[in-house]
Amino acid sequence: MEAANCSLQVNRKLLDPKFESYKLSLDPLPCYTLQLDSAVAEVKLRDDQYTLDHMRAFGMYNYLHYDSWYQDSVYFVDQLGKVLNVHVTLDTTLGKPNEVFRLPTDVTACDTRLCASMHFPSSSWATLSDGAGRLYLIRTGSREASSYEKWEIMFNQELGDPFIVVHSVAFMKSDCHTIEVLLLRVEKDESDLKGSGFHVALEWVTIACANNSDEKYEISNRRILHGKSVPHYAAIESVGNGLMIASYKPFSFLADEGSHIDEAEEEKMEADENKAPAYTWQQTAEDLTIVVVLPEESTKEDIKVTFSPSHISLQFKGTASFLNGPLHGAIDHESSTWTMNDTCSLEITLVKKESLMWPEVIIGDKRGEYVLDPDQSAAIADRLMHLTSEDLNPDPDKEKPACNAQELEECDILLEDSTSLCRFLGSSMKTTHVVNLGSNQYLFSVVVNPEEMPCFCLRHDVDALLWQPRSTQEDMWQHIATFNALGYVQASKQDKKFFTCAPDYSYAALCECLRRVFIYRQPTPVPTVLYNRKEGRRVGQVAKQQVTSLETNDPILGFQASNERLFVLTSKNIFVIKVNTVE
Secondary structure, three states, rough: OOEEEEOOOOHHHHHOOOOOEEEEOOOOOOOOEEOOOEEEEOOOOOOOOOOOHHHHHHHOOOEEEOOOOOOEEEEEEOOEEEEEEEEEEOOHHHOOOOOEEOOOOOOOOOOOOOOEEEEEEOEEEEEOOOOOEEEEEEOOOOOOOOOOOOOOOEEEEOOOOEEEEEEEEEEOOEEEEEEEEEEEEEEEOOOOOOOOOOOEEEEEEEEEEEEEEOOOOEEEEEEEEEEEEOOOEEOOOOOOEEEEEEOOOOEEOOOOOOEEOHHHHHHHHHHHHHHHEEEHHHEOEEOOOOOOOOOOOOOHHEEEEEEEEOOOOOOOOEOOOOEEEEOOEEOOOOOEEEEEEEEEEEEEEEEEEOOOOOOEEEOOOOEEEEEEHHHHHHHHHHHHHHHHHOOOOOOOOOOOOOOOOOOOOHHHOOOOOOOEEEEEEEOOOOEEEEEEEEEEEEEEEOOOOOOOEEEEEEEOOEEEEEEEEOOOOOOEEEEEEOOOOOOOOOOOOOEEEEEEEOOOOEEEEEEOOOOEEEEEEEEEEEEEEEEEEOOOOOOEEEEEEEEEEOOOOOEEEEEOOOEEEEEEEEEEEEEEEEOOOOO
């Protein structure tokens, strides 16, 4: 089954073309600080983790985990291996983080360990990686603040090299409790001689209850995908039917024996690309010329060329048709000719009915090579000369001075313009849907509804658009919210580290590596009468921007948002910023 090329359909009703800007508000935001008894279990990058993929996956890791099943509840792991929870109920009664679980083994002795990671696939289960290569499946029971229960390990197993947990889901399948977990590794690749020397591995692990009576959980399936870049977004569908990945470079599924399933096809494509072209062709607006190298000792009697208004056929004596198929455009078949040159080559001239340039000769035939005529190349270069300049600005007094790359702002430059969003079918791991995100820069992901897949936010022009994946619907990706002009605003923040939004879309927030937190609220009605001075029209809504500077010199390690609060984690403190008051 071939993958369907899809696109993201923007809901124009959620766009505001009249949005002006964010107005800086000096209203203070309440901020509370909790001092940690033990520092966060931060793992620094080693000397052998020097690539951009290592930095993205582990160096910029968010050590604060939000429990989307329970409002205002976050978790982190400290250096003693304790899983600590902060569950806010009243702003005035913030207590010490509560220990809910402790890793059974000391992982600090592991030289290759990564940061511990966790995810909450349901309201009563958790998946946890110790960072040393062991995966835990834990039954937590209710995680409400008033009903702390003992976390019980239901499954744990070494799964090879260290990994982090990216995503997990839990569901009932054929009366069997099943949990799907997605793991990420950055592995050494000895065969990659031209690149970084590493590849990214995503392992999709299925853990199921083998016998409901004794609740014994076992791995029932393991699938691995390889890619050349850390995915921006990777998530399993809510009932495990598929997997969605947004990445700069594509991922491919590996068979059980460790070879790519489509390796034979890739080798065939590479071999085809290395072959000499079957023919070459040139064209003008009026005609097109095909040149074919003939077999040795060929004569005119061995060649049969047939023209029709929209079809061509070329056949050599004793062989099948060399060229045979519908032409890209209509030709004057009576004026079209062919000749045999002394160099043992055949030259076919097609006279076009319309003065148009063709992208190919025969529809679907990729064996030919288009050769640009030198005179055409020179003419094209002359026509494009006015778009380039050796000087920074050769004539600044012109009404429309030349545009140079140096004049672009940094936030206008998008390097990763080939990012794609792919859906893999769980049963076959074949790609079913592909979306070319193009210049729609990936910004962040957030869980809006814990029973659905995480949403992802993309830049669209200057705005930031939030998309909800729903694989069971015809419109697989739905535009559910817009943060006006935020795509442009966030790109101007050079020191930004984490970016997120409230699950109810009431605000978006980003933090820098140190201290500062920026909050961007959705437009709200203003109680007083305001007018736009330039246009003289009344302004009914204002979008506020607020800035908070934390009282710390430690780097920010974690950042999460609820509808009411922002949680900011450093190595020694956790800060809680009250953003909204929900009645």
